[in-house]
Amino acid sequence: MRALIVDDEAPARDKLRRMLAAFDDVEVVGEADGGAAAMELAAQLQPDVIFLDVQMPEVDGFAVAASLPDDGPELVFVTAFDRYALQAFDAQAADYLLKPVEPARLQRAIRRLRMVPRVQAARPQAATPTTQLLVVDRGATHVVRSADIQWLQSADNYVNLKLAGRTFLLRRTLESLLKDLGPGFVRTHRGAAVALAAVRAVRPRGNGDAVVVLQDGTEVPCSRQHRPALLERLQAPAG
Numbered sequence: 026m027r028a029l030i031v032d033d034e035a036p037a038r039d040k041l042r043r044m045l046a047a048f049d050d051v052e053v054v055g056e057a058d059g060g061a062a063a064m065e066l067a068a069q070l071q072p073d074v075i076f077l078d079v080q081m082p083e084v085d086g087f088a089v090a091a092s093l094p095d096d097g098p099e100l101v102f103v104t105a106f107d108r109y110a111l112q113a114f115d116a117q118a119a120d121y122l123l124k125p126v127e128p129a130r131l132q133r134a135i136r137r138l139r140m141v142p143r144v145q146a147a148r149p150q151a152a153t154p155t156t157q158l159l160v161v162d163r164g165a166t167h168v169v170r171s172a173d174i175q176w177l178q179s180a181d182n183y184v185n186l187k188l189a190g191r192t193f194l195l196r197r198t199l200e201s202l203l204k205d206l207g208p209g210f211v212r213t214h215r216g217a218a219v220a221l222a223a224v225r226a227v228r229p230r231g232n233g234d235a236v237v238v239l240q241d242g243t244e245v246p247c248s249r250q251h252r253p254a255l256l257e258r259l260q261a262p263a264g
Contacts, residue, residue, distance in 0.1 A: 026138060029072040030056045031063040031089065032103070033081045037124065041076055041103065044128060048135055054201040056182050060084025064092050066196060069159060072098045074119070074138055079104040090116040099141055101134055154207025160186065160193045169193055171206055175223040176237075176245050179216040189241060211258045213237050213247040221258060 028051055032038045038056050045051045054070050057063040061084050067075060075098050079086040087109075090100055102113040105124040113121045119141065120134040158169045169186055178185040179199035186193040195202070203210055203218055212218045219237050226238040233249030247255060 026051045026074060026135075027054045027070065027072045028052065029054060029063070029066055029070060029075045029098070031058075031060070031075060031081075031086070032056075032078040033058050034078075037078070037103075041126065044126065044131055045076075047128075050139070051135065052201065052204070053198070055197055057196075060086065060089045062196065063089045065161070067093060067098065070197075070201075074099040074101060076101050076103050076122075078102075079106065079109050079113075087112060087116060090118075099138060101138070154209065155205045158186070158195065160195050162193060167193065171209070172220075172222075174206075174210075175220055175239055175241070175243065177202065177210070177218040187243070208258075211251075211255050213245055213251050213255055215248070217245050217247075219245055219255075224259060227252070227256065227259070 028045060030038050030041055030053060032041070035058070038058070042053050042056070045053055054072055055066045057066050060081050063075070063077070064084070077086045077089060077100055079102055086102060099119040100116065101120045101122060102109065102118050103122045103124060103126060107123060110121050120137055122130060122134060154171070156171050158171065160167045160169050169188070173188050174186050175189065176187045177199060178187060182196060182198055184195050184197050184199050184202050186195055199216065199218060203212060209222065210218050210220055219239065223239045224237055225240045227247065228236045228238060230236060233252065235247040235252050237245040237247050237255070239245065
């Protein structure tokens with residue numbers, strides 16, 4: 026169940042993300058701090074469910090809901106106010122949670138979502154690595170081939186896509202992006218990952234850490250925690 030969290034308050038997003046981490050079948054694929062960003066991410070990430078705040082500057086939660094297609098993601102409104110409940114269900118919301126969200130109440134919401142046909146249909150599908158990404162930069166939409174990405178660098182809820190001579194900024198978490206890119210990429214550090222095809226060498230450093238040297242000479246940090254998995258993946262046969 027791919028989830029998008031939308032709330033203009035970072036502590037609220039952090040708390041809900043931690044609570045959703047308790048469910049093995051829920052993956053938070055992105056976060057948005059406002060309605061405009063939520064609409065962009067909903068189109069880009071195609072989540073199964075959006076956990077959506079109501080009161081947000083400029084574009085509120087109901088405007089986001091109205092912008093979604095009829096076959097779009099399920100909606101769970103998460104707000105501190107109970108007065109929007111009727112309006113939320115008029116917007117075809119799957120559930121309505123009051124802040125502070127109680128674990129038992131969230132569990133009931135997840136249980137209800139699991140019964141939704143859209144979510145049930147999505148669960149058994151095998152993940153196929155994406156071959157390209159769409160990145161909006163200065164009003165233009167760029168098609169970035171996965172094969173052209175040399176390495177990835179996380180920056181909060183964004184990821185820098187490092188290509189030869191160019192960098193694109195994508196609103197995603199590194200963890201969720203790696204799942205979409207598939208086995209051709211491997212994490213080397215809490216905030217970095219490399220394309221296996223771009224690796225030229227792995228040079229050891231002190232305390233078990235290392236530096237990954239790419240084909241163009243770029244050096245990417247590799248922590249001792251991730252070094253064994255990187256070496257194992259580099260030794261694995263292609264395909």
